[in-house]
Amino acid sequence: MERQEKINELLQKRQEALIGGGVQRIAKQHIQGKYTARERIEKLLDEGSFEEYDMFVTHRCRDFEMDKTQYLGDGVVTGRGTIDGRVVFVFSQDFTVFGGSLSETFAKKICKVMDQAMKMGAPIIGINDSGGARIQEGVMSLAGYAEIFQRNIMASGVVPQISAIFGPCAGGAVYSPALTDIVIMSEEKSYMFVTGPKVTKTVTGEDISTENLGGASVHTSKSGVAHFRVQNEDEGLALIRKLLEYLPQNNLEEPFTTTPKDTSEKVIDELNSIIPENSNTPYDVKEIIYKIVDEEEFLELHRHFAKNIVVGFAKMEGIPVGIVANQPNFLAGVLDIKASKKAARFVRFCDAFNIPVITFVDVPGFLPGSNQEHGGIINEGAKLMFAYGEATVPKITITLRKSYGGAHDVMSCKQLRGDLNYAWPSAEIAVMGEKGAIEILEGRNISEIKDDKEKLEFINNKETEYRKKFTNPYEAAKYGFIDDIIEPRNTKIRIVRGLKALATKKDYNPPKKHCNIPL
Numbered sequence: 422m423e424r425q426e427k428i429n430e431l432l433q434k435r436q437e438a439l440i441g442g443g444v445q446r447i448a449k450q451h452i453q454g455k456y457t458a459r460e461r462i463e464k465l466l467d468e469g470s471f472e473e474y475d476m477f478v479t480h481r482c483r484d485f486e487m488d489k490t491q492y493l494g495d496g497v498v499t500g501r502g503t504i505d506g507r508v509v510f511v512f513s514q515d516f517t518v519f520g521g522s523l524s525e526t527f528a529k530k531i532c533k534v535m536d537q538a539m540k541m542g543a544p545i546i547g548i549n550d551s552g553g554a555r556i557q558e559g560v561m562s563l564a565g566y567a568e569i570f571q572r573n574i575m576a577s578g579v580v581p582q583i584s585a586i587f588g589p590c591a592g593g594a595v596y597s598p599a600l601t602d603i604v605i606m607s608e609e610k611s612y613m614f615v616t617g618p619k620v621t622k623t624v625t626g627e628d629i630s631t632e633n634l635g636g637a638s639v640h641t642s643k644s645g646v647a648h649f650r651v652q653n654e655d656e657g658l659a660l661i662r663k664l665l666e667y668l669p670q671n672n673l674e675e676p677f678t679t680t681p682k683d684t685s686e687k688v689i690d691e692l693n694s695i696i697p698e699n700s701n702t703p704y705d706v707k708e709i710i711y712k713i714v715d716e717e718e719f720l721e722l723h724r725h726f727a728k729n730i731v732v733g734f735a736k737m738e739g740i741p742v743g744i745v746a747n748q749p750n751f752l753a754g755v756l757d758i759k760a761s762k763k764a765a766r767f768v769r770f771c772d773a774f775n776i777p778v779i780t781f782v783d784v785p786g787f788l789p790g791s792n793q794e795h796g797g798i799i800n801e802g803a804k805l806m807f808a809y810g811e812a813t814v815p816k817i818t819i820t821l822r823k824s825y826g827g828a829h830d831v832m833s834c835k836q837l838r839g840d841l842n843y844a845w846p847s848a849e850i851a852v853m854g855e856k857g858a859i860e861i862l863e864g865r866n867i868s869e870i871k872d873d874k875e876k877l878e879f880i881n882n883k884e885t886e887y888r889k890k891f892t893n894p895y896e897a898a899k900y901g902f903i904d905d906i907i908e909p910r911n912t913k914i915r916i917v918r919g920l921k922a923l924a925t926k927k928d929y930n931p932p933k934k935h936c937n938i939p940l
């Protein structure tokens with residue numbers, strides 16, 4: 422073969438690989454409002470940066486006459502590229518080839534990029550759009566999945582792992598995204614479930630649609646499996662790029678600090694009047710967050726799930742931070758099972774990737790009731806406490822208003838190795854609120870008062886006395902549990918100064934095989 426012929430052969434094979442399962446199936450993908458695997462990669466990465474691996478891989482299955490149907494690349498596009506100049510590894514399942522189903526070789530391709538991501542210390546991004554295990558390949562496919570799962574587990578806490586679900590993701594296939602740090606789902610086009618509607622109907626009799634069983638809405642609001650739902654793939658791909666702005670390349674590096682537009686120390690006067698006069702009046706804690714963070718940019722995770730706690734990324738004078746805040750606007754900001762789980766996972770994510778955690782506290786306590794107790798609120802609350810207590814990243818806590826009982830301890834208190842614990846003058850740090858306290862402490866005396874007016878007066882007096890003594894930040898500050906009581910308008914200044922001072926923080930946990938966090 423002439424030299425030029427050889428080159429032509431290469432070009433022709435490349436062309437063949439580029440069209441995956443063929444133009445008709447590509448057209449079907451487009452009709453369904455979905456991009457192809459390659460289009461997704463192109464939109465995700467910096468222009469022209471994609472270096473594809475294993476374009477010429479084909480499957481090895483000989484059963485079901487599979488040897489007669491081969492596609493170059495075998496249903497997944499893998500490789501390396503850059504996002505804002507930073508190296509990332511990527512795989513994108515190609516639904517046009519056997520429905521993006523996973524074969525032995527398909528899995529090997531994914532494992533190769535995951536291994537490289539680990540060696541190079543770079544994020545790994547997986548785009549899922551697949552009919553699951555390639556049925557013709559039987560156990561080879563199951564083994565392939567498990568090879569990927571094992572790598573997800575090893576990569577956890579080492580390099581950021583981000584999953585986008587832009588199509589089907591069912592059966593055991595869901596476990597790879599579930600093992601990653603962030604899951605993004607596209608509305609209406611994607612679903613995730615272990616067991617689909619048909620089997621569900623057969624086994625349990627429950628008649629439920631795909632969307633209601635495992636659509637983006639369900640997983641971002643009910644199960645919490647996904648962190649984001651996006652209207653379309655463009656939004657999802659842009660979101661991945663945005664997310665990386667807050668993350669380091671790996672656990673040994675710091676997240677990227679950028680130069681802020683405005684470097685002057687910022688007094689925010691509105692904060693002095695943002696907490697309502699009545700301490701039971703709700704307010705939106707996100708208003709406080711938006712005022713404090715750079716450019717009012719707050720990337721909220723799990724926005725629709727456990728709304729009584731808010732978590733997300735932002736920058737403070739260019740320094741990436743993770744923010745956790747109780748939300749008085751929803752269930753009075755109480756801690757329940759879902760909120761504890763959501764915040765615990767987020768704090769651990771931040772800690773794994775050296776992202777300082779800023780906590781805004783306004784929590785009346787844990788949600789009471791048999792639902793919560795029987796559902797394991799003890800374990801879930803302990804999980805959040807564990808997450809804060811084991812975290813060695815800089816931890817700055819601002820108590821805005823209520824901080825009661827066990828919830829006070831859980832929400833990044835001083836004794837959980839809080840580095841800087843500040844409180845606003847509106848803070849109420851106590852074992853419980855005045856009503857509950859007086860009921861318990863004065864119950865017998867109250868019951869002995871026969872006259873209703875007298876009784877009410879007695880209760881009011883006792884409650885006022887209690888409030889004066891306990892529901893303020895000074896009791897805690899007296900013991901050094903609060904480092905300083907700050908004027909709200911100085912909050913950003915104090916946090917940023919704190920972050921700069923804590924940049925050199927070193928803290929360690931004792932050597933162990935691994936912790937035994939109450940899961």
Ligand code: HXC
Pocket residue numbers: 446518519520521522551552553554555556557563566567589591592593594
């Ligand atoms: C092989 C598959 C396939 C699979 C789809 N295809 N799924 N080939 N193995 N798992 C092929 C189809 O034969 C078809 O080929 C093409 O992909 C597109 O599929 P369609 O059915 O035409 O597409 P659509 O109507 O959009 O439906 C998509 C779908 C459906 C809902 C995903 O294909 C489906 O239900 N597939 C099977 C899902 C499944 O049960 N997978 C196994 C789950 S068990 P042609 O040639 O016509 O284009 C599992 C265990 C994993 O995954 C365990 C891991 C631990």
